[in-house]
Amino acid sequence: MESTTSVQPFELSVEACRARRGTKWNKYPSDVLPAWVADMDFSVAEPIQEAIERLVNLGDYGYGARLGEVSLETAFAERMERRFGWSPDPEQVQPVSELIQALFSVLLAFSEPGDGVVMQTPIYPPFLVALAQTERRLVDNPLADEGSRFVLDAADLRRKVDDRTRILVVCNPHNPSGRVLEREELLALGELAVERDMVIVADEIHADLLYSGRRHVVMATLSPEIASRTITITSATKGFNIPGLRCALMHFGSPELRERFRRTIPDRLLGQVNVIGIDATVAAWRHGQPWLDRVMTRLSANRERVAEFVAAELPGVRHYQPEATYLAWLDCGALDLPSSPAEFFLEQARVGLNDGADFGPASQSCVRLNFGTSGAILEEVLERMAAAVRASRAGGNGTRQSSSRPPIRS
């Protein structure tokens, strides 16, 4: 079955993907199609590549300066203003290498071992690892299933927050559900944070990846009281597909908050960002939007295709279309598979997905599927999965189905 849009120049073939040396295409044997870690199988925006080539052609690897140029902090502030009507203060930006580093730093700065930290499960697994490694306590506020989408359960959270709950982590757009939280949902969280004196960590890294009709509400725009306790963490790496370049930032909603943070975490403890990551990020934020608009067209078609295919070919799999991100969250509980769904699809479909069990206590029956890829590769991923389920239902002995599939169109 053909994808619903034509092939775009940024879509990489399987061969081009395999020529790369990253995690996504090298974790599994070569007969496995990877649809797990949040890398897209797309070449980067032309302005990013040009910025990197400019630097590499000069061999310009010395201590950075970029005097008289638009800084990382300014490029960030200008993009937030332009895209979301938010005016962050460039002076309150702390560059870091990536968001998990930022989360660790906030946990250490604003809580003690045993203190509670709110998260909405299912959630990006490194968040849970960060709690475990720092001996913080998960105050789990699971997303509630409304039947057609997941929603925030503010009443549940209000019951669970105690006096030792110090930090509220909000992942919005939410990974892995793809929910774009609405103003009222965010306000319920923010007001509770003010009431119970919690620091807010707003992970907004997926805000670049919203589908038509959705609007990203920046946590720090809700009210001055909420803003002053909010640390926004974000990066161009997700939307613009440059995670290996390691450039992200934290924005503190008030100088007081930053000073409290610095008492535990001096700036230089967080290291410094490499010049290529900075140049690439500035180029992405300033000049990458036309590329991202084209990418969103591909992702939007893929999102529709996943929903359509799951409904038609994977009956019993529960799936709500994401409102943002290129991640599909699939509950396979009703399939009654002989092993965990991630293991089943890896072994029987030769498709590498993220295991739902890593995302929280109630997600063992789920997988996360990354559809940030070409229409052709996505089609092959989906067909392999459906064939494996059909074979399993027919009492198949687990023979791989991929050999009967046509070659991947690339």
Added chain:
Amino acid sequence: MESTTSVQPFELSVEACRARRGTKWNKYPSDVLPAWVADMDFSVAEPIQEAIERLVNLGDYGYGARLGEVSLETAFAERMERRFGWSPDPEQVQPVSELIQALFSVLLAFSEPGDGVVMQTPIYPPFLVALAQTERRLVDNPLADEGSRFVLDAADLRRKVDDRTRILVVCNPHNPSGRVLEREELLALGELAVERDMVIVADEIHADLLYSGRRHVVMATLSPEIASRTITITSATKGFNIPGLRCALMHFGSPELRERFRRTIPDRLLGQVNVIGIDATVAAWRHGQPWLDRVMTRLSANRERVAEFVAAELPGVRHYQPEATYLAWLDCGALDLPSSPAEFFLEQARVGLNDGADFGPASQSCVRLNFGTSGAILEEVLERMAAAVRASRAGGNGTRQSSSRPPIRS
């Protein structure tokens, strides 16, 4: 006056330096020749450039893997074995972005505010900033002037160490003096650290840059007792001139030491190194030595030239030839200049040097000169300095001398 070796292909012209966007050539107005921050005016080794171009040509900016390739940790261990007869454990390596981040992390992990930290002043200024920002106390063990070189003063240190002195920082080769500490000097430090239960931080980033006849002794090779309390911090960025790529590492001399460290500093708090920095560093350590050998020939000639010039044209300036590094430490106290020497040479010679005052309490009369540049640029730097001193002695009114200099040979 001509330099003593011919121009090498890696030596950049002034125009090529100015085309770059780094700190070194952009801090000062364009009529100033910069000889300050420890960047060399050289293009990088071919294997480094090739490694970066390989990655950039593929646009390979995803989450890194490098499965089946030589890792950063292994490349480090192999180089240490090959160059210094040291066999560090790749399992005990923690990648970081740069050495000051590493130093901050050790200060926070192994001491409390008010605790003592030993350093040999004059010392690389960010070390002193790290103490101030973390409210640690400098236990100053200044290098002693032997008349022809600086030496470690172990008796002074023994008198100064108290029960709250927790950490001994050893910068070897020493920045800014250029001393390559000898086994006996290091042993005196190491044994005192064992005796007084201090953690040792061995900054060995300049070990790539030793002049003929010198031998680098790795602190962690002195004895098992010393090794087990030693954190070695190093990077390819200094020897191979890639500081903007931000890739460094810490090596813990025992698993126990690393576990103690992790109780305060979880690995992910330190962030992750970008893929370009890793690829460049692996290429440098595995394949960069022929380039470095050629660079050392240029640096060696420059080192001789600085000594010769200072003796002949800057009488009264005290200077001992460095045994390693491309840094010359010049005590200008006897010149009796009208302002601090760094300010004088900036204003009157239009040469940017590091101000000795930043290196410790007794270095106000000193400057640090970076001679990691072409013979032509070095010659111009030195001649400008001498002319400014001559003009000052002649009762000159501070008119710039550079206009009477010939154009820079590049």
